[in-house]
Amino acid sequence: MTIVACLGVGRIGGEVAYVSALRKFADELVLFDISEPLQHAQKLDIIHGMDIPVSTNPADLKDADYCIFSAGYSRSPNIKTRADLFDKNLPIAKESSELLKGFSGKLIVVTNPMDVFTWYFAKKSCLDESQVVGFGGLLDSRRFTVVLRSIGIEAEGQVLGEHGEHQVPLFSSLDIDIPIPVREEILTGLRGSSMPVIKGKAGTVFGPAYHIASMLEKIEKGERIICSLPANGAYGIEGCSLGLPAVVTRSGAKIDESLKFDPWEMEKLHEAADFLQGLCRRV
Numbered sequence: 001m002t003i004v005a006c007l008g009v010g011r012i013g014g015e016v017a018y019v020s021a022l023r024k025f026a027d028e029l030v031l032f033d034i035s036e037p038l039q040h041a042q043k044l045d046i047i048h049g050m051d052i053p054v055s056t057n058p059a060d061l062k063d064a065d066y067c068i069f070s071a072g073y074s075r076s077p078n079i080k081t082r083a084d085l086f087d088k089n090l091p092i093a094k095e096s097s098e099l100l101k102g103f104s105g106k107l108i109v110v111t112n113p114m115d116v117f118t119w120y121f122a123k124k125s126c127l128d129e130s131q132v133v134g135f136g137g138l139l140d141s142r143r144f145t146v147v148l149r150s151i152g153i154e155a156e157g158q159v160l161g162e163h164g165e166h167q168v169p170l171f172s173s174l175d176i177d178i179p180i181p182v183r184e185e186i187l188t189g190l191r192g193s194s195m196p197v198i199k200g201k202a203g204t205v206f207g208p209a210y211h212i213a214s215m216l217e218k219i220e221k222g223e224r225i226i227c228s229l230p231a232n233g234a235y236g237i238e239g240c241s242l243g244l245p246a247v248v249t250r251s252g253a254k255i256d257e258s259l260k261f262d263p264w265e266m267e268k269l270h271e272a273a274d275f276l277q278g279l280c281r282r283v
């Protein structure tokens with residue numbers, strides 16, 4: 001029996017609840033949002049579709065196996081980067097950590113800037129670091145796969161680093177050599193890949209929700225994923241959480257340190273770490 005909770009049930013939380021019920025991953029849902037009418041509407045909309053117990057009692061959050069943290073502000077077209085949401089979403093993360101007292105499941109951090117809030121919950125909240133993992137790398141990797149396919153390269157893209165401007169697509173693992181100027185051009189495209197969705201429908205929904213639900217399933221199976229974790233010295237990085245390959249289970253996570261980076265990738269990864277260390281110091 002698996003209980004999935006969503007803390008913040010706007011676009012992302014609502015869709016993840018729906019998709020994880022639809023995929024029969026969740027046997028029970030707990031929905032919490034600061035907006036009571038929205039929370040009620042999301043519950044009704046789900047149970048009008050399928051038979052699944054849905055609690056809206058915040059006291060039930062602590063009994064969930066997985067809690068998706070998706071409360072807070074999202075980007076509008078005039079908010080340039082995810083990092084620009086830091087000041088507005090930090091108080092929401094702090095408030096939410098109060099609601100998570102006694103929670104012993106796995107927290108999946110989605111709210112942006114996601115890597116920084118992963119660090120916050122892992123290092124500064126009432127939770128144990130082993131309970132916390134950030135979502136973003138699987139989505140960025142899929143976007144990279146889509147771009148590679150559009151230029152005739154059939155490969156599964158992998159994107160590490162920040163879920164944001166300092167993302168690091170891995171080119172050296174591809175069968176084909178991609179020159180630096182082309183890499184930079186692709187990277188610029190990847191940085192902007194969610195904006196047409198935000199402009200067209202106010203926020204990304206299906207892509208993230210699909211991959212968050214997949215991530216829960218991969219955690220259950222102990223499959224390798226790309227996710228945000230405090231690096232704690234991996235690849236020579238300290239003082240921040242960022243996207244790395246890892247095997248994550250309910251009880252912990254093991255970063256896969258076997259990847260080999262070329263100099264361009266290594267430089268980008270350390271730029272991501274430098275940037276995120278600055279923000280993580282502020283939590």
Ligand SMILES: NC(=O)c1ccc[n+]([C@@H]2O[C@H](COP(=O)([O-])OP(=O)(O)OC[C@H]3O[C@@H](n4cnc5c(N)ncnc54)[C@H](O)[C@@H]3O)[C@@H](O)[C@H]2O)c1
Binds near residue numbers: 012013
């Ligand atoms: N990591 C990723 O890949 C990824 C993908 C998509 C969105 N996001 C981020 O996820 C967050 C949510 O995005 P969204 O599109 O669902 O936004 P949204 O505005 O649709 O939903 C956010 C919800 O949070 C609620 N909320 C605000 N303060 C709260 C509090 N203190 N307690 C409980 N609920 C509270 C709001 O009422 C709202 O319903 C944003 O920060 C967005 O940037 C991240």
Ligand SMILES: O=C(O)C[C@H](O)C(=O)O
Binds near residue numbers: 112139
């Ligand atoms: O781009 C955003 O602001 C939303 C989210 O982080 C995404 O990548 O879809």
